[in-house]
Amino acid sequence: MRLRMKSLPLLFALFWAGSGVAAATEYQVTIAGLKFSAPPAELHVGDVIVWRNDDIFRHTATARDKSFDIDLPPKSEDRMTISRAGAVDFYCRFHPAMTGTLDVRP
Numbered sequence: 001m002r003l004r005m006k007s008l009p010l011l012f013a014l015f016w017a018g019s020g021v022a023a024a025t026e027y028q029v030t031i032a033g034l035k036f037s038a039p040p041a042e043l044h045v046g047d048v049i050v051w052r053n054d055d056i057f058r059h060t061a062t063a064r065d066k067s068f069d070i071d072l073p074p075k076s077e078d079r080m081t082i083s084r085a086g087a088v089d090f091y092c093r094f095h096p097a098m099t100g101t102l103d104v105r106p
Helices: 005-018
Strands: 026-032 048-053 059-063 069-072 076-081 086-091 099-105
Touching (some): 069 076
Antiparallel strands (some): 048 076, 059 069
16 A cells, blocks of 8 residues: 555554543742742653742742752743653742742653
8 A cells, every 4th residue: 555645644643642641731820919820730851831820029939959040030030841750849039938849750
């Protein structure tokens, strides 16, 4: 059986869907009122977190293990792709009482 070039995208889509590989999901963690919103409970390696600062103050999302440090001026956002599994505690360098934990699964 000979395949035509037009068939390749369909074959790739069928392979991808049946391969058990999950597509990355995008989540948002918002900062407002000097607090982080609750991080999503179902994070996986490859997912994307959009850190959004809705406050009037500059904040950071800084991992205690130094795996990420997102600087967020007022009314801004930044993105990061999760690269490894495990629990990662984070905080704001400017407001250390602001804390949270990402629980990332493989």
